[in-house]
Amino acid sequence: MEHFPDNDDDLFTGKDHTPLRPDAFELGPEDKVKKIEGLFSEIMHTLGLDMTDDSLKDSPKRVAKMYVNEIFGGLLPENKPGVSTFKNQYKYRQMLVEKDITVYSFCEHHFLPIIGKAHVAYISNGEVIGLSKINRIVDYYAKRPQVQERLTMQIVDALKEALGTKNVACIIDAKHLCVNCRGIKDTASSTITAELSGIFRTNPITRQEFLHYVGSHAKFD
Ligand SMILES: Nc1nc2c(ncn2[C@@H]2O[C@H](COP(=O)(O)OP(=O)(O)OP(=O)(O)O)[C@@H](O)[C@H]2O)c(=O)[nH]1
Numbered sequence: 001m002e003h004f005p006d007n008d009d010d011l012f013t014g015k016d017h018t019p020l021r022p023d024a025f026e027l028g029p030e031d032k033v034k035k036i037e038g039l040f041s042e043i044m045h046t047l048g049l050d051m052t053d054d055s056l057k058d059s060p061k062r063v064a065k066m067y068v069n070e071i072f073g074g075l076l077p078e079n080k081p082g083v084s085t086f087k088n089q090y091k092y093r094q095m096l097v098e099k100d101i102t103v104y105s106f107c108e109h110h111f112l113p114i115i116g117k118a119h120v121a122y123i124s125n126g127e128v129i130g131l132s133k134i135n136r137i138v139d140y141y142a143k144r145p146q147v148q149e150r151l152t153m154q155i156v157d158a159l160k161e162a163l164g165t166k167n168v169a170c171i172i173d174a175k176h177l178c179v180n181c182r183g184i185k186d187t188a189s190s191t192i193t194a195e196l197s198g199i200f201r202t203n204p205i206t207r208q209e210f211l212h213y214v215g216s217h218a219k220f221d
């Protein structure tokens with residue numbers, strides 16, 4: 001079955017995709033920490049917690065710092081990793097796959113963790129990228145309130161832009177704690193998303209080669 005409609009999804013749009021307000025960066029990181037600290041203290045107080053308790057009193061500040069600088073640090077453009085490329089002087093013409101990249105993200109519906117693996121592939125158009133930069137791109141976009149579909153597309157878009165090729169693919173297999181530990185409480189299920197661009201979308205042999213390397217049994221055609 002064809003899952004990929006023939007539209008312009010191979011084109012790099014330059015869009016970030018995360019729904020940010022135009023004034024998203026009017027407050028600097030330090031002011032954001034201060035504001036979130038006050039708001040989170042209010043949440044804890046409302047839950048009935050004694051905010052003078054020695055163990056609890058610094059939690060709002062801890063949470064605020066963690067939100068702004070750590071788990072949602074990918075909302076700050078200055079944290080976007082530099083992805084300088086260099087010439088493919090070794091003339092390697094085959095697929096490169098960076099597999100089992102750790103994904104720690106947070107679901108934007110419940111603000112609970114999404115934990116899994118990303119597998120990323122590209123075929124060089126003359127430019128190559130340092131391997132660790134692929135992991136860094138995954139981590140940058142993961143550190144936002146996310147849905148897995150958008151995260152997968154952002155990784156592919158960022159690599160298309162950096163490498164100047166549309167021959168990029170990403171599969172993410174992740175557990176959503178909002179599904180595992182609350183709501184339906186299904187601890188076994190995980191979610192697979194696949195963004196396949198260029199030849200990974202149009203050529204079933206290239207697609208199967210990628211799936212073979214990452215050990216996926218999923219069928220895409
Ligand atoms: N498409 C998509 N859905 C997600 C993702 N992460 C969480 N969700 C789902 O978002 C949905 C939110 O549904 P709602 O009905 O508004 O929220 P809810 O009442 O908390 O839903 P339940 O989890 O079913 O209790 C849930 O079905 C979640 O499983 C994601 O990355 N992608």
Ligand SMILES: [Zn+2]
Pocket residue numbers: 107108109110111112176178179
């Ligand atoms: Zn959720």
